[in-house]
Amino acid sequence: MRRDVEMVRRNFGGLRQVTVVNPKGGAGKTVAILLLAMTFGQKRGGYVLAWDNNETQGTLGMRAQQDFHARTVRDLLRDLNQFHGSHGRVGDLSQYVRAQGEGMFDVLASDESATGGGMLTATAFAEIREVVSRFYKLIFVDTGNNVRAQNWQAAIDATDQLVVTMSARNDSAETAARMLDHLEQSGRQRLVRQAVTVVSMPPSRKEIDLPAIQAHFAARTRAVLLAPYERLIDSGEPLRYAALSSAARDAWLKIAAAVAEGL
Numbered sequence: 001m002r003r004d005v006e007m008v009r010r011n012f013g014g015l016r017q018v019t020v021v022n023p024k025g026g027a028g029k030t031v032a033i034l035l036l037a038m039t040f041g042q043k044r045g046g047y048v049l050a051w052d053n054n055e056t057q058g059t060l061g062m063r064a065q066q067d068f069h070a071r072t073v074r075d076l077l078r079d080l081n082q083f084h085g086s087h088g089r090v091g092d093l094s095q096y097v098r099a100q101g102e103g104m105f106d107v108l109a110s111d112e113s114a115t116g117g118g119m120l121t122a123t124a125f126a127e128i129r130e131v132v133s134r135f136y137k138l139i140f141v142d143t144g145n146n147v148r149a150q151n152w153q154a155a156i157d158a159t160d161q162l163v164v165t166m167s168a169r170n171d172s173a174e175t176a177a178r179m180l181d182h183l184e185q186s187g188r189q190r191l192v193r194q195a196v197t198v199v200s201m202p203p204s205r206k207e208i209d210l211p212a213i214q215a216h217f218a219a220r221t222r223a224v225l226l227a228p229y230e231r232l233i234d235s236g237e238p239l240r241y242a243a244l245s246s247a248a249r250d251a252w253l254k255i256a257a258a259v260a261e262g263l
């Protein structure tokens with residue numbers, strides 16, 4: 001455990017981006033973003049951002065702690081000129097990101113209306129990344145379900161460490177496997193090879209073909225780790241580090257250390 005904490009606390013030598021992917025809904029992406037950001041935030045003492053790069057209605061903001069404002073990535077995009085050049089201080093960004101208190105990280109939520117806003121372009125992604133990269137050392141990017149979306153591809157191109165999540169079900173694993181095919185075919189073989197796979201467990205292990213899933217992703221990615229079933233996570237309520245069981249904290253520290261190894 002001490003080695004894991006040391007790994008998570010290391011100086012990575014610059015800004016690093018971790019991107020969590022699986023085009024299947026309910027694959028545990030948003031949960032992983034929050035638990036990783038919490039674990040890194042706690043162990044490193046801040047400078048961590050969790051950014052919801054869903055085009056609309058990502059659930060990261062809902063599963064995080066609320067702040068005094070409910071601004072989202074759309075508001076930041078609209079006001080980007082305030083951060084142009086060397087303008088904008090870290091305090092100014094507090095108008096757009098939601099502080100997570102004892103979690104020691106911030107959340108940049110996605111647009112919460114069902115119909116609001118248009119597509120997020122690759123340029124929009126790059127502009128936001130440029131601004132937030134001035135104030136954070138580690139950025140965790142949650143992604144949507146459309147691999148062809150510009151902002152999905154832009155997030156992949158800026159990725160230092162890929163995390164592939166899935167629930168321990170064949171449909172979730174198969175969607176992930178096809179996405180890895182796509183990444184390999186589009187020149188991102190190294191990202192795939194270095195990826196960390198996280199499989200979240202159901203309440204009971206009956207009827208799941210875990211060994212086949214583990215074997216497939218162990219052959220293609222750097223590490224495969226299991227995320228234990230946790231009732232609080234399944235409740236849909238906002239997550240708090242202090243409310244997690246010690247088993248969940250330990251498991252996510254191991255996952256965080258595996259992620260940190262690639263940074």
Ligand SMILES: Nc1ncnc2c1ncn2[C@@H]1O[C@H](COP(=O)(O)OP(=O)(O)OP(=O)(O)O)[C@@H](O)[C@H]1O
Binds near residue numbers: 023027144201229231
């Ligand atoms: N470790 C876990 N323990 C218990 N339940 C879990 C765990 N991981 C994920 N879940 C369940 O899976 C649900 C979906 O997870 P999550 O919202 O993270 O998926 P997602 O991949 O972000 O989906 P979407 O693409 O729709 O945004 C959670 O709300 C929770 O009910």
Ligand SMILES: [Mg+2]
Binds near residue numbers: 029031058059060142
């Ligand atoms: Mg999600």
